[in-house]
Amino acid sequence: MPVLHIPHVPHVPQLPHVPRVPHARRRAGLVLLAAAALYAAPAPPAYGAPADEPGWTAEPAAGQAVPGVGDRPFSARPFFARPFFYMAGTAGTVLEDRLALANTTDQEHTVTLRGADAYNTADGAFAVRPAAGSTGAGAWIGFGAGATVRIPPHTRAVVPFTVTVPPSSPPGDHPAAVVATEAGREVGVRVHLRVGGPAVAALTVEDVAVRGRGAAAVVAYTLVNRGNVALAPELSLRAEGRFGEVPGRGARALPVELLPGQRVELTEPWPGAPVLDQVRVTVTVTAPGGARAQGSASAWFLPWRAAGWTGLGLLALAGTTLAALFLVRGRRTRREPPAGERPGETPGSPGPTPAPEHELTGASR
Incomplete structure (x- = not known):
């Protein structure tokens, strides 16, 4: 789609201010200053x-x-x-x-x-x-x-x-x-x-989400003009974490003119994002005419690289501990010798005769 082009108005150079000097010197100075200005101008x-x-x-x-x-006629x-x-x-x-x-x-x-x-x-x-x-x-x-x-x-x-x-x-x-x-x-x-008619200024903030980490963190959101007039919105960002309030962003004008019935997807840089915290971010947007809307989202901030190395270290430690336990248990377990190889038995002889079982009749013996 073509983007509208606004013609650029070139800057017109101005002559420097000339102090009051005698007539002859002033005339010579004006000539020199005019020549210098023309030479310096692009x-x-x-x-x-x-x-x-x-x-x-x-x-x-x-x-x-x-x-x-004034009193001049319109044509003048x-x-x-x-x-x-x-x-x-x-x-x-x-x-x-x-x-x-x-x-x-x-x-x-x-x-x-x-x-x-x-x-x-x-x-x-x-x-x-x-x-x-x-x-x-x-x-x-x-x-x-x-x-x-x-x-x-x-x-x-x-x-x-x-x-x-x-x-x-x-x-x-x-x-x-x-x-x-x-x-x-x-x-x-x-x-x-x-x-002509009633002018309604209204908007909503939708789909708030936090993307990225550290200095590269941004808050993504969607603005929808629900009224019938164009809006020049301003945005502020507030964040509350588990350990207290987190630096957000003060109110600033957004570089967009939101037309009636239009929806735009924007992102706001958030350099104050924490390193380790659970934060609830609130986006507040206002516009002339009484329009005001808010949207919120929650996000976890964790140092994933440090957490990853820590997790790998814990897994390695757990694996080493289990291997040591199995080794110690294997050493303590003795293998039971087969029949005929126990002390006091000859090879090929039957094993010990089990003791007879007594029948319990309830009578004393």
Whole structure:
């Protein structure tokens, strides 16, 4: 699945601060500082695209500042860059926005545009559905006759599109993306779409397990977004052993945006895992909006290598002890001689006559 690409904004070098000096000296100093800054600044990239880039970019068209700021008319308000689309409305409405495509090469490019549903991969990354796999908000995005755009060299094209929210759409976040494709290469721009109504932030922590030992120990768990809004979760780790509390992990933000209805499988490093103990680990996850969930698991920590050598030593000691006991018992056991070889008997003579048995009649003799 393609992973969305966010265009990188290059850093613009600034001239150093110039202290107040006499006019002639100040002019000479400015010239020297300007020359030094231009010399030290990295050379601008060649006007074109690297071999691994499609040769064009896709991003939201610059939007205007929020109405009502200052006394200037709306047409005079400044524009600002947007890293993604944010759209909000009620069910049954039609929303509009614009996508900017820029050709940075000397050749013409033909780009195809489409909408796509967004989802979390198993490890929490943001991805989009294929062209025929979108049945949610991605299918609500339409470009009309502008789905295929021809961009001349060194030209920027602005393409309008609409998002038609069905009347039966449930409230909450509906993640999507605008995807531009050419010759198998795709560039996506995220669309944060929120349908008006009650926002529910809820999640669960499942399948908690401890893997590994020592400094390589990790706590594996599964996060499930049970609400209707995207979540930015924070995690903390607490552990309690037989000998008291074990160092865990303080609260930290997770590098994942958990989309509604999505399930992700994550691991948390646990360098404070004990060497010898039975520990119960509790994973606590919180998110803005009041979402909070916990999950626990128990694990034994044993120094298996030392225990293995100790076990082998005990087995060897037990084997040696049994062998010594059998040897001593064999030496003490005497072999009974056959008939005719006992003291006072001649070879071939019958053995001693057994004593007669007396019949007990109860009468005294």
